[in-house]
Amino acid sequence: MQALTDPRAVRSRKALHDAMLSLLDQKPFADITIRELVAEAGIGYNTFFRHHPSKDALLDEIAAEQISALLEIAVPILDAQDLHAASTALFSYIDEHRIMWTTLITGGAAGRIREEFIKLVRLTTAPRITTQEKVPIDCAMLLIVSGTIELIDWWLRSETPLPPEQVADIFDLVVASPIMTANGYGGLKRGA
Amino acid sequence: MQALTDPRAVRSRKALHDAMLSLLDQKPFADITIRELVAEAGIGYNTFFRHHPSKDALLDEIAAEQISALLEIAVPILDAQDLHAASTALFSYIDEHRIMWTTLITGGAAGRIREEFIKLVRLTTAPRITTQEKVPIDCAMLLIVSGTIELIDWWLRSETPLPPEQVADIFDLVVASPIMTANGYGGLKRGA
DNA sequence: TTACTTATGGTGCAGAGTATTCCATAGCGA
DNA sequence: TCGCTATGGAATACTCTGCACCATAAGTAA
Numbered sequence: 130m131q132a133l134t135d136p137r138a139v140r141s142r143k144a145l146h147d148a149m150l151s152l153l154d155q156k157p158f159a160d161i162t163i164r165e166l167v168a169e170a171g172i173g174y175n176t177f178f179r180h181h182p183s184k185d186a187l188l189d190e191i192a193a194e195q196i197s198a199l200l201e202i203a204v205p206i207l208d209a210q211d212l213h214a215a216s217t218a219l220f221s222y223i224d225e226h227r228i229m230w231t232t233l234i235t236g237g238a239a240g241r242i243r244e245e246f247i248k249l250v251r252l253t254t255a256p257r258i259t260t261q262e263k264v265p266i267d268c269a270m271l272l273i274v275s276g277t278i279e280l281i282d283w284w285l286r287s288e289t290p291l292p293p294e295q296v297a298d299i300f301d302l303v304v305a306s307p308i309m310t311a312n313g314y315g316g317l318k319r320g321a
Numbered sequence: 322m323q324a325l326t327d328p329r330a331v332r333s334r335k336a337l338h339d340a341m342l343s344l345l346d347q348k349p350f351a352d353i354t355i356r357e358l359v360a361e362a363g364i365g366y367n368t369f370f371r372h373h374p375s376k377d378a379l380l381d382e383i384a385a386e387q388i389s390a391l392l393e394i395a396v397p398i399l400d401a402q403d404l405h406a407a408s409t410a411l412f413s414y415i416d417e418h419r420i421m422w423t424t425l426i427t428g429g430a431a432g433r434i435r436e437e438f439i440k441l442v443r444l445t446t447a448p449r450i451t452t453q454e455k456v457p458i459d460c461a462m463l464l465i466v467s468g469t470i471e472l473i474d475w476w477l478r479s480e481t482p483l484p485p486e487q488v489a490d491i492f493d494l495v496v497a498s499p500i501m502t503a504n505g506y507g508g509l510k511r512g513a
Numbered sequence: 514t515t516a517c518t519t520a521t522g523g524t525g526c527a528g529a530g531t532a533t534t535c536c537a538t539a540g541c542g543a
Numbered sequence: 544t545c546g547c548t549a550t551g552g553a554a555t556a557c558t559c560t561g562c563a564c565c566a567t568a569a570g571t572a573a
Contacts, residue, residue, distance in 0.1 A: 173551040268475045275471040283460045307499035365522040
C-alpha cells in the first residue's frame with residue numbers, strides 16, 4: 130500500500146469516496162462500474178486498483194467510516210446508562226447527515242452497512258457485556274443491529290419523516306428495550 | 322413465455338431450480354454465473370433465457386415459492402389469534418427443510434428473501450390490519466419481517482441450534498410481541 | 514402412424530466490465 | 544536540486560451477459 134500521507138494519494142482516495150457517494154445518489158451500487166467511478170472522480174482507471182482491490186472494498190471502507198462516526202456518538206451516551214438519550218443522539222446525528230445516509234443505505238449498500246455495523250458493535254460493545262439470559266448475546270446483537278438499520282432505512286425513505294425524537298421512541302419501544310430487558314438490562318432509564 | 326405444461330419446459334425449470342439451490346450450497350449467489358447454472362442443470366445456455374430474463378429473476382422465483390409455502394403454514398394459525406402456535410409452526414417448518422433454507426438464506430439470498438417476504442406479507446396480512454398506534458404500520462411490518470429473517474439466519478448459522486420451540490419463544494419475546502402490543506394487539510394469547 | 518408445433522442444444526458473436534501490465538510523466542519530500 | 548512514488552494512458556487477456564441463427568428432438572393432435 131502507498132503512503133497514506135502523500136497528498137496525491139489522499140486526494141485520490143477522497144475523490145473516490147466522493148464519487149461513490151455521488152453515484153450512489155444516482156443509481157444502485159450494483160449498477161455502478163469502476164469506469165464510472167474513476168470518471169466521476171477524475172482519476173485514472175489504474176489508480177483505482179492501487180487503492181482498492183475491488184468496488185466492494187471501497188464501499189466497505191466508506192461504510193466503516195460512517196458507522197464508526199455514528200457509534201462514537203452513541204456508545205458513550207449508552208455507557209452512561211441512558212438508552213433514550215443515546216438513541217435520540219443517534220437519530221439526530223443521522224438527521225443532520227440525512228443526504229449522505231440516504232444515498233448510502235437506500236443506494237443498495239444497506240447490506241454492507243449492516244456487516245460493518247455488526248463488526249464494530251462486536252468490537253466496541255461486546256467486551257463490556259457479561260450477563261446473558263433469555264436471548265443469546267450474538268442473537269441479541271444481530272437483532273438490535275438489523276432492527277436499527279431497518280428502522281433507519283424506513284425513516285429515510287418515508288415521505289413525511291417523523292422527528293428524530295419520535296423515531297428514537299419507536300426504537301426504544303420495539304427494538305432496543307425488548308431485547309435489553311429480556312437480557313436483564315431492565316435497570317436502564319427508558320424514555321416515556 | 323412458453324407453455325408451463327409442456328413436460329420439457331417443466332423439466333428445464335425444475336432443473337434450474339435444483340441447480341440454483343445446489344450451487345448456493347457451494348458459493349454465494351453473486352459468484353454463481355449463468356454458465357455454471359446451465360452446466361449444473363444439464364441444459365443449454367440459451368434455454369436459461371427462454372425461462373428467466375436474468376439470474377436474479379430465477380432467485381426471485383425460488384424465493385417467492387418458498388416464502389409462500391412458509392406463509393401458508395403460519396398465516397392461518399396467526400388468524401386464529403395464537404401467536405405462539407403460529408411462530409412455533411413457522412420455525413418447525415423451517416427446521417424440517419433446514420438444508421434448503423440454510424442454502425437459500427446464508428448463500429447470499431437473504432436480501433431477495435426479505436423482499437419477497439415483505440411483498441407477500443403486504444399482500445396477505447396488510448388488508449386485514451386496521452388499527453394503528455405508536456408504530457406506523459409500514460414500519461411495523463418491515464421490523465417484523467427483517468427481525469424474522471435475521472433470527473432465522475442466526476438460528477441456521479448457529480453451531481448448536483436451539484429447538485424450534487425455543488427460537489419461537491425468542492421470536493415472540495423480542496420480535497413479534499413488542500411490535501404487536503405497541504400497536505394494540507395485546508389481546509393475543511402469548512406463550513409463557 | 515403421420516404431421517404439425519415448439520422447446521431445446523450448439524455455435525458464434527458483439528458488447529461490457531474486470532484486472533493486470535508496461536512506460537512515460539508529473540508531483541512530492543528531503 | 545534529486546530521488547522516490549503516485550499517477551495517467553494505452554494495450555491486453557479474460558470472463559460474463561445477452562442475443563442471433565439453425566438443425567434436432569420431444570411433445571401434441573389428427
